[in-house]
Amino acid sequence: MMVSESSHGLWRRCKGITLVEVMIAMVLGLILLAALSNxxxxxxxxxAEIERVGRQIENGRFAMQIMLEDISNAAFYAGATRGDGNDDGNDDALEELNYCDLSAINSRMLVPGLATTSAALACTPDHKAGTDIVIVRRFSTNAVGTAVAQHCGDDAEGALAPAATCVQIDSNGVAQFGRGAMNAKLHDGVTYAPVRIPVAHIYYVDVSNNLRRADIVWADGSASFPDAPETLVDGIEMMSFSIVGQSAQLNLLARAASGSPKLQVETKTYPAFQVAGVDYETNDNIRRQFYSAAINIYNPL
Known part of the structure; x- marks a missing residue:
C-alpha cells in the first residue's frame, strides 16, 4: 500500500514536541514561578511592615492621648483648699503622703496633684528601671447631681464608699470638702450638687514595654491599689516626665513588636531619656517612634 505525499505532510504536522522543547518550557515556567513568588x-x-509600623504609631498616639488628658486635669478642684502638709491625722482635705502609702489615704486627699519619680514604688512592682513614673491626683470629673443626698466615707446605703474627703460644688461654685452626707444643692434648690471622689492614677512602663496604670480602688470605705495594675498600651519602651511651673513635658518612645527584616541594624541615641545618667541607646533593627508634648496644667496648686 502506498502512502501519498499529502499523508506524509499531515503526519509531520501532527507529531508532538521534542524533549528539548519540554525542558525549555519547564525552565521558562520555573523562572516565571520564581518571579511571581518573589x-x-x-x-x-x-x-506586615505596614501593619507593624501602623500599630507602633497608633500605640504611641493612644498612650499620649490618655496621659495628656489626665495630666492636664491634675489637681482638679483640689486648689480650693490645702492641707497643712503634715500626716497628723487631722481632717485636712489635702495633705502630703507617700505615693503608694495607704496608711492615711483613707482620711485625706493627696497633694501635690502632679508628681514624678524614677524610683520603683510599692504599687509599681514591675517598673522598668530608667523610666519615669507619673502620679496624677485629682477629684473625679464624671459626677452628676441626684435627687437624694449622697454619702461619702460612711457605710450608708448608696454611699460613694471612699473614706477620704470628697468634694461638692455648691450653687455659688464654692468647693466644699467633707465626709458623711453631702447636702449642698444646685440653683434649683432641689437637685443635690454632684459629689466627686478622690482619684489617683500612677502611670509607668513595665519590664515588658507596656504602659500600665495603678488606680486607687475604693471598697467598703477603704482605699487600696490592685495587685495587677491595668495594662493600657503595649509597645511603649521609654517614658520621661518633668514639671516646670504650670506646665509639664511628657516624652514617650514607642516601639514595634518585632524587628524589620529589611531594616539594617544601627545604633540610635535618644537624649530625652536617661538611664543611669547616660542617654538611652538602642542597637537593633526595631522601628521606633519618638513622641513629645508640652502640657498645660489647668489646676496648679
Missing amino acids: VFIGNMQTR
Missing part, C-alpha cells in the same frame, strides 16, 4: 513574598513582607 513578588508575592515581597507583598507579604510589605504588608
Whole structure:
C-alpha cells in the first residue's frame, strides 16, 4: 500500500514536541514561578511592615492621648483648699503622703496633684528601671447631681464608699470638702450638687514595654491599689516626665513588636531619656517612634 505525499505532510504536522522543547518550557515556567513568588513574598513582607509600623504609631498616639488628658486635669478642684502638709491625722482635705502609702489615704486627699519619680514604688512592682513614673491626683470629673443626698466615707446605703474627703460644688461654685452626707444643692434648690471622689492614677512602663496604670480602688470605705495594675498600651519602651511651673513635658518612645527584616541594624541615641545618667541607646533593627508634648496644667496648686 502506498502512502501519498499529502499523508506524509499531515503526519509531520501532527507529531508532538521534542524533549528539548519540554525542558525549555519547564525552565521558562520555573523562572516565571520564581518571579511571581518573589513578588508575592515581597507583598507579604510589605504588608506586615505596614501593619507593624501602623500599630507602633497608633500605640504611641493612644498612650499620649490618655496621659495628656489626665495630666492636664491634675489637681482638679483640689486648689480650693490645702492641707497643712503634715500626716497628723487631722481632717485636712489635702495633705502630703507617700505615693503608694495607704496608711492615711483613707482620711485625706493627696497633694501635690502632679508628681514624678524614677524610683520603683510599692504599687509599681514591675517598673522598668530608667523610666519615669507619673502620679496624677485629682477629684473625679464624671459626677452628676441626684435627687437624694449622697454619702461619702460612711457605710450608708448608696454611699460613694471612699473614706477620704470628697468634694461638692455648691450653687455659688464654692468647693466644699467633707465626709458623711453631702447636702449642698444646685440653683434649683432641689437637685443635690454632684459629689466627686478622690482619684489617683500612677502611670509607668513595665519590664515588658507596656504602659500600665495603678488606680486607687475604693471598697467598703477603704482605699487600696490592685495587685495587677491595668495594662493600657503595649509597645511603649521609654517614658520621661518633668514639671516646670504650670506646665509639664511628657516624652514617650514607642516601639514595634518585632524587628524589620529589611531594616539594617544601627545604633540610635535618644537624649530625652536617661538611664543611669547616660542617654538611652538602642542597637537593633526595631522601628521606633519618638513622641513629645508640652502640657498645660489647668489646676496648679
